[in-house]
Amino acid sequence: MSTATQHGVVDQKDSSLKLKRIAAEMRTVLDVRGVVTEHEQLRTYECDGLTGYRVVPGLVVLPETTEQVQAVVRACWREGVPFVARGSGTGLSGGALPVAEGVLIVLTRMRRILEVDLPNQRVIVEPGVINLWVTQKVVPDGYYYAPDPSSQLVCSIGGNVAENSGGAHCLKYGFTTNHVLGLEVVLPDGEIVNLGGKALDTPGYDLVGAFVGSEGTLGIATKITLRIVRKPETVQTLLAAFDSMDEAGGVVSDVIAGGIVPAAVEMMDHLSIQAAEAAVHAGYPLDAGGLLIVELDGPAAEVERQFEFVERACKQHNASMIRIAANDEERVLMWKGRKSAFAAVGRISPDYYVQDGVIPRTALPQVLREIADLGAKSGIRVANVFHAGDGNLHPLVLYDGDVEGEAERAEHVAGEILSVCLRHGGSITGEHGVGEDKKKYMPRMFTTEDLDTMQLLRCAFDPLRLSNPGKVFPTPRLCGEVPGHHRTHPLERAGLAEIF
Ligand SMILES: Cc1cc2nc3c(=O)[nH]c(=O)nc-3n(C[C@H](O)[C@H](O)[C@H](O)COP(=O)(O)OP(=O)(O)OC[C@H]3O[C@@H](n4cnc5c(N)ncnc54)[C@H](O)[C@@H]3O)c2cc1C
Numbered sequence: 001m002s003t004a005t006q007h008g009v010v011d012q013k014d015s016s017l018k019l020k021r022i023a024a025e026m027r028t029v030l031d032v033r034g035v036v037t038e039h040e041q042l043r044t045y046e047c048d049g050l051t052g053y054r055v056v057p058g059l060v061v062l063p064e065t066t067e068q069v070q071a072v073v074r075a076c077w078r079e080g081v082p083f084v085a086r087g088s089g090t091g092l093s094g095g096a097l098p099v100a101e102g103v104l105i106v107l108t109r110m111r112r113i114l115e116v117d118l119p120n121q122r123v124i125v126e127p128g129v130i131n132l133w134v135t136q137k138v139v140p141d142g143y144y145y146a147p148d149p150s151s152q153l154v155c156s157i158g159g160n161v162a163e164n165s166g167g168a169h170c171l172k173y174g175f176t177t178n179h180v181l182g183l184e185v186v187l188p189d190g191e192i193v194n195l196g197g198k199a200l201d202t203p204g205y206d207l208v209g210a211f212v213g214s215e216g217t218l219g220i221a222t223k224i225t226l227r228i229v230r231k232p233e234t235v236q237t238l239l240a241a242f243d244s245m246d247e248a249g250g251v252v253s254d255v256i257a258g259g260i261v262p263a264a265v266e267m268m269d270h271l272s273i274q275a276a277e278a279a280v281h282a283g284y285p286l287d288a289g290g291l292l293i294v295e296l297d298g299p300a301a302e303v304e305r306q307f308e309f310v311e312r313a314c315k316q317h318n319a320s321m322i323r324i325a326a327n328d329e330e331r332v333l334m335w336k337g338r339k340s341a342f343a344a345v346g347r348i349s350p351d352y353y354v355q356d357g358v359i360p361r362t363a364l365p366q367v368l369r370e371i372a373d374l375g376a377k378s379g380i381r382v383a384n385v386f387h388a389g390d391g392n393l394h395p396l397v398l399y400d401g402d403v404e405g406e407a408e409r410a411e412h413v414a415g416e417i418l419s420v421c422l423r424h425g426g427s428i429t430g431e432h433g434v435g436e437d438k439k440k441y442m443p444r445m446f447t448t449e450d451l452d453t454m455q456l457l458r459c460a461f462d463p464l465r466l467s468n469p470g471k472v473f474p475t476p477r478l479c480g481e482v483p484g485h486h487r488t489h490p491l492e493r494a495g496l497a498e499i500f
Contacts, residue, residue, distance in 0.1 A: 015081070018079040018080070021075075022059060022076065022103060023059050025075050026061050026075070030061060034064070034068070035061055036062070037059060043056055045057055045089070045104050045106065048090065048092075048095065048097060050091070050092050050435070050437055053436050056098070057084070057099065057104035058099070058100055059102075060103070061106070062107075066192060066223065069186045070186050070190050072103060072105055073105070073186050073189075073190045073220065074189075076466055077189045077464070081102055081103060082099045082102035082468075083103040084097070084102060084104050085158065085162070085220045085467075086098075087156030088156045090155045091159060091433065092354050093163075093433040093434060093438055094435040094471075095163065095468070096216070097436045097471075099469065099470070107128040107158050110127055110158075111126055111129050111133075112126050114126065114223065116138060117198070118138070121227060121230075122228070124182075124223060124225050126222065127156060127159075127220075127223075130154060130155070131145070131149060131153075131165075134157065134226060138228050139231070142231050143229065144228060144231055145179065146169055146229050147166065147173070147175060149167045150341075157226070158221050161176060161211070162212075162213070162433075163176075163213065163433040164176050164177050164431070165431055166430065166431035167387075167431075168266055168387060170390065170431075171264060171387065171390045172263045172264070173263070175431070177209060177212040177213060179226055181197065181199070181208065181227055182225030183224055184221070185211060185218070185220065185221055187218075187219045188463075189464075195207040198225055210457060215435060215472050217467055217471060218467060232263075232298050233299050234300040235263070235295060235296070235303075235331070236295070236296050236304075237335075238295075238307070238324050238325075239324075240321065241292075241319060242288060242289060242290045242318065242319055245289060245365075245368055247317040248292045249290075251294075251310070252267070253362070254313040255313055260310070261389075262295060262310075263296060263297040264387075265294050266292070266338050266385075267291065267384070268284075268341060269290055269368075269385075270288065272341050272344075272384060273286065274348060275346075276340055279347055282336050282338075283323070288320065293335070293338055296310065338385070341385040342394070348383075349399065350399075350400045351399050351400060351401045351407070353399070354396055355395045355414045355417050356394055356429050356430050357395075357428060357430060358392050359393065359421050359425070359426035360391055360424065363424040367421065367424055370420045371384065371393075371395055374416050374417065378409050378413050380397060380398065380399060380410050382396065382417075391426065393417075393421070393430070398410070415441065419444065428441045428442070428444065433472075436470070436471055439471065451474070451475070454473070455477055455479070459480070
């Protein structure tokens with residue numbers, strides 16, 4: 001039997017035979033826990049953090065070494081079978097969504113910290129290492145790993161690399177791409193290559209830069225060299241409540257205009273304050289219209305002077321409450337509310353969609369008003385949590401999937417929010433990636449020529465398009481197609497594939 005999928009017309013009998021051959025071969029390479037073929041067990045891996053998309057993978061393998069990753073990738077290349085890498089599965093754009101007729105390569109058993117080189121401020125890890133473990137490993141020596149996604153307790157460094165993940169402290173310290181210096185990669189044909197290294201820069205094209213954020217489409221990272229940084233002398237954290245988001249936003253503008261680059265500036269609106277407080281009791285005032293967390297770090301004397309500035313700005317913008325963390329415990333609690341906000345929204349809505357867009361910081365008040373209008377017009381509630389310093393919005397679009405038509409309206413609102421971001425000179429994603437979810441919005445941001453040019457890079461790494469196929473790019477193009485004006489694909493002509 002043949003089926004049309006986004007990857008082409010697939011002969012199911014043929015692909016199931018290929019998967020059986022790969023599974024048999026993998027049983028000779030991996031231990032018994034490393035090969036999963038039972039349908040019920042395969043279902044464990046059917047989605048990532050974006051649970052609206054689900055596909056049961058044809059086969060799951062859990063390698064423990066680079067050589068084992070190489071063996072499975074080589075087998076896929078030989079058989080022409082697609083594969084998808086998966087870290088902890090916390091992605092929010094469907095990036096690790098499996099392919100039904102493909103292999104899911106789960107990297108959670110590759111979780112060793114291979115080297116800690118303190119004099120050079122480098123740490124080399126396997127891809128399944130959890131983000132927070134890196135800091136935990138080096139903090140006794142006065143260092144830490146700066147990129148801190150809110151999911152840092154569970155997400156993997158491999159996933160962070162693929163998504164170029166950010167976090168609250170990326171305003172001052174930069175995203176994952178600024179902290180990854182070297183990669184060992186298993187290319188889609190099974191070749192192992194080393195890109196970059198411990199040095200800050202290497203001659204030639206920046207292939208590490210190209211790989212970071214490539215969402216699993218260029219191969220599988222099996223070793224990652226990270227840069228760690230010195231813990232600052234002082235950290236000061238302030239929580240301020242305001243009647244409106246405009247007032248909170250005014251503080252952010254004043255602080256940045258005052259030449260201060262805080263370690264983090266996070267904002268939450270009324271709805272997300274309600275949700276976070278109900279979930280973790282961080283002491284957020286329930287009547288606040290907007291909440292601000294500002295963290296400053298650096299030499300004590302500088303932080304003290306800048307902190308006075310921030311406090312003054314909060315008062316000038318009519319803060320109804322200002323609380324300063326007296327110790328680490330209080331600071332952790334202030335952050336706990338913010339870092340739990342996505343999950344906490346489950347307290348006020350049965351279903352929600354985490355949107356991720358970017359705008360220039362100065363457009364913040366106008367964009368928030370337009371998002372509120374979209375919500376009001378459609379009858380869909382939108383809670384806002386965001387990294388205010390770098391204009392990275394996370395509107396949480398709330399809906400009830402059991403109410404007829406509400407999920408569709410929510411999806412429409414979520415899509416329109418991205419159009420608002422683009423109209424204001426922003427982007428369709430800040431840190432969660434394009435994945436499966438947002439590929440349809442890529443043409444809103446890029447021309448056909450732009451997308452074709454991106455394909456040239458992709459095809460240089462993966463000419464057979466086996467590595468995470470069907471993600472990021474809206475239109476299934478074959479490597480070797482001449483870039484240029486779009487020609488109708490035979491599958492499209494046959495009504496079997498859709499061009500977004
Ligand atoms: C509650 C919550 C809060 C979050 N907060 C943030 C946040 O503050 N900032 C942020 O940026 N993100 C955030 N995220 C999103 C998510 O945690 C990140 O995208 C994270 O980097 C995904 O890591 P993972 O290990 O779960 O990757 P997965 O979801 O397993 O995979 C993500 C992508 O990476 C690819 N991949 C995984 N491992 C490899 C590898 N070794 N080589 C090549 N490709 C690979 C996959 O194919 C997929 O495309 C949040 C998610 C949740 C659920």
